[in-house]
Amino acid sequence: MLWNREEKYTEIPYERESELEDAVNEVKDALFGSTRIYLDDKKKIGQKGGTNNLPDGYLIDLTNKQDPKIFVVENDLASHQHLKHIAVQILEFSLAFETSKVKVKNIIKEMLQKRADKWRKCESFAQKNGYENVDYLLESIIHKKDSFNALLIIDELGEELETVLISRFKFPVEVTTLKRYKSDSGKMLYEFEPFLNEVAEDTEKVDISDIDTIVIPAREDGFKEVFIDKNCWYAIRLNSSMIPKIKYIAAYQVAPVSAITHIAEVKSIEQWNDTNKYILHFTEPAEKIRKVPLGTRKGKAPQSPRYSSRDKIIHAKSLEDVF
Known part of the structure; x- marks a missing residue:
């Protein structure tokens, strides 16, 4: 009701x-x-x-x-x-x-x-x-x-x-x-x-034709044990029509770090354990980049996977420049 x-x-x-x-x-x-x-x-x-x-x-x-x-x-x-x-x-x-x-x-x-x-x-x-x-x-x-x-x-x-x-x-x-x-x-x-509302929300700062990166929020334990040690990230929901565009994955470490800190090239995207989610395997270990902090607008912190571009992330001063 x-x-x-x-x-x-x-x-x-x-x-x-x-x-x-x-x-x-x-x-x-x-x-x-x-x-x-x-x-x-x-x-x-x-x-x-x-x-x-x-x-x-x-x-x-x-x-x-x-x-x-x-x-x-x-x-x-x-x-x-x-x-x-x-x-x-x-x-x-x-x-x-x-x-x-x-x-x-x-x-x-x-x-x-x-x-x-x-x-x-x-x-x-x-x-x-x-x-x-x-x-x-x-x-x-x-x-x-x-x-x-x-x-x-x-x-x-x-x-x-x-x-x-x-x-x-x-x-x-x-x-x-x-x-x-x-x-x-x-x-x-x-x-x-x-x-494709999730995509529309992320095209304010980056043209949809330039999207090549998925940004995921990661807690400290999952970030180290999976993103860094296993060179992958799993149990992600994705729009199926966007999958061919994803070439990179970036990690936003939640508080207290509150910043995008690493990015990796994606080797493959596969179904995760017979579920309606996906696992992304990396080509090589994630690269540490200059931190992209949250900035002044706390509402920009990703709560779920977000779309952007590697170039936009590399040159961003804060998340406000990313999406």
């Missing part, structure tokens, strides 16, 4: 997938932000006689000027679908996508052409970032290596499903939960975290 002095809001579970789809469309601007375009036309992809699927939509992500992406979107209800079904559905999307890239591009282009404002947004992005036109922009996104990305929007995410999505796929799968609540007077509230 959500409550204030005026009204109480009770959770209203979705009975049908179409209700979740309506909710996504209701909150899409706040959910995805101004640099992403959500297209919800349902068009079958895949080759005739091969794997065919009907995605619930596509998300064009223009946040990273150097690496725009397209996510194939699946809306599902946890109560109606077994996790095996969801995993198989996403796998089939990837197979259909890879075998029909020309068809996917044409489908997305047709959707954009029916939405003049969305077309203009893509056209503006293309002009500003060296693409001849929208057609070439879509071509470049879809035909590049490892171009498939999936987005699962679900009403409730269990740890088991999240673990399966990490362990079964080599391509990025982002997951967003969306719940709805209704007051006695009929007003609706929606509960969600904006898409």
Whole structure:
């Protein structure tokens, strides 16, 4: 229940997938932000006689000027679908996508052409970032290596499903939960975290295209026993679509040190012990750097993994320069 002095809001579970789809469309601007375009036309992809699927939509992500992406979107209800079904559905999307890239591009282009404002947004992005036109922009996104990305929007995410999505796929799968609540007077509230919100918070001081480092908070015992002695760091939650960008890991030692003190090059990122978290192995022992102290704004101290760039950290005077 959500409550204030005026009204109480009770959770209203979705009975049908179409209700979740309506909710996504209701909150899409706040959910995805101004640099992403959500297209919800349902068009079958895949080759005739091969794997065919009907995605619930596509998300064009223009946040990273150097690496725009397209996510194939699946809306599902946890109560109606077994996790095996969801995993198989996403796998089939990837197979259909890879075998029909020309068809996917044409489908997305047709959707954009029916939405003049969305077309203009893509056209503006293309002009500003060296693409001849929208057609070439879509071509470049879809035909590049490892171009498939999936987005699962679900009403409730269990740890088991999240673990399966990490362990079964080599391509990025982002997951967003969306719940709805209704007051006695009929007003609706929606509960969600904006898409890749953790990344958005860290791009105030560093462009998303420059991100190459994950900054982790470390207590004294864990820092020495793991980060220094074992040349790794584990049990980290990461956005799957950000993993290819991570080249370094930096350690922020919590109070009384209260500073970033070491940085290491990342050799590999793997699932951690059949969980929904990851372990990062270092190429070599961490390098001690000039301390980057907390500074005057105590709210900048990382409480969980944060994204930044090695160059930004090396030249920072305080955490206020990092993120």
